[in-house]
Amino acid sequence: MLLITCPYCQETLPEAEFTYAGEAHIARPADPSSYSDEAWRDFLFVRSNVKGAHFERWRHFHGCGRFFNAVRDTVTDRFLTVYKAGEPKPDLAKLLEDAE
Amino acid sequence: MTVIPFDFRPGTLVESAGVSIRILMPKTRLSLRARTAAVPAISRALGVAVPEKIGQRASGEGANAETEILCLGPDEWVLLTDVEQVGTITAAMDAIYKEHPHSLVDVSDREITVEIFGDKATDLLTLGWPRNPLSVPIGEARRTVFDGASVVIWHDSETSWRLNGWRSFMPHLLGLLVTGCRELSAE
Numbered sequence: 445m446l447l448i449t450c451p452y453c454q455e456t457l458p459e460a461e462f463t464y465a466g467e468a469h470i471a472r473p474a475d476p477s478s479y480s481d482e483a484w485r486d487f488l489f490v491r492s493n494v495k496g497a498h499f500e501r502w503r504h505f506h507g508c509g510r511f512f513n514a515v516r517d518t519v520t521d522r523f524l525t526v527y528k529a530g531e532p533k534p535d536l537a538k539l540l541e542d543a544e
Numbered sequence: 545m546t547v548i549p550f551d552f553r554p555g556t557l558v559e560s561a562g563v564s565i566r567i568l569m570p571k572t573r574l575s576l577r578a579r580t581a582a583v584p585a586i587s588r589a590l591g592v593a594v595p596e597k598i599g600q601r602a603s604g605e606g607a608n609a610e611t612e613i614l615c616l617g618p619d620e621w622v623l624l625t626d627v628e629q630v631g632t633i634t635a636a637m638d639a640i641y642k643e644h645p646h647s648l649v650d651v652s653d654r655e656i657t658v659e660i661f662g663d664k665a666t667d668l669l670t671l672g673w674p675r676n677p678l679s680v681p682i683g684e685a686r687r688t689v690f691d692g693a694s695v696v697i698w699h700d701s702e703t704s705w706r707l708n709g710w711r712s713f714m715p716h717l718l719g720l721l722v723t724g725c726r727e728l729s730a731e
């Protein structure tokens with residue numbers, strides 16, 4: 445089981461309290477009707493599917509109830525960082541450097 | 545197999561050498577959602593210092609002694625109180641509503657609370673709780689998961705806990721806890 449730190453509760457807790465919520469930092473277009481079919485398809489379905497550091501959303505479902513963001517290595521399952529929803533995307537190069 | 549009745553009559557559910565479970569008398573349970581900026585005004589209105597750290601709780605004094613408030617999330621609290629106090633509380637909260645909009649909803653009927661007590665009460669909780677019970681300090685509480693169901697677990701003393709969950713999950717949760725009591729007393 446993964447251990448996940450909730451940035452709101454400031455506690456490291458078992459995965460069973462959390463639900464995964466897909467890739468992070470995908471903003472809904474302000475004006476969807478201006479989108480081409482291809483662009484709309486990409487927004488809905490196309491994800492980066494990275495091997496390595498992945499920006500993703502989690503929700504502390506059985507806890508404070510909040511959505512937050514995390515950077516997790518999809519190979520090792522190691523969490524590089526977690527941060528509150530709405531906070532800027534952290535610099536990946538620096539995260540990787542710190543993780544060394 | 546023990547069949548857990550759905551009427552949840554208050555009283556002892558199971559008693560054993562190490563741990564006992566008791567269904568507590570119903571209390572009024574109010575769900576409160578508000579912005580952090582409203583906390584000082586709400587504290588004044590309730591006469592209780594509303595905790596802002598998730599998992600911390602506070603109790604009232606004097607006529608308010610039966611009122612307990614627990615911080616569940618950054619903008620969410622649960623208030624436990626006596627049914628006689630509800631009128632006073634809602635009137636006080638109504639008075640600050642204009643300046644501090646909030647949601648205060650009576651969810652008393654939604655949940656059942658049991659007390660789990662005895663030398664092995666903490667051991668019993670490990671049966672369905674995927675975290676270390678002692679990571680919740682005495683005097684605090686957490687919303688968490690117990691064998692798949694959302695619950696709030698209150699750490700009251702070294703040997704006593706309260707667990708409250710939604711009533712539809714309680715036959716499952718209590719069935720598991722009763723079985724656990726038997727296992728612990730068989731040691």
Ligand SMILES: [Zn+2]
Pocket residue numbers: 450451452453454504507508509510
């Ligand atoms: Zn949390």
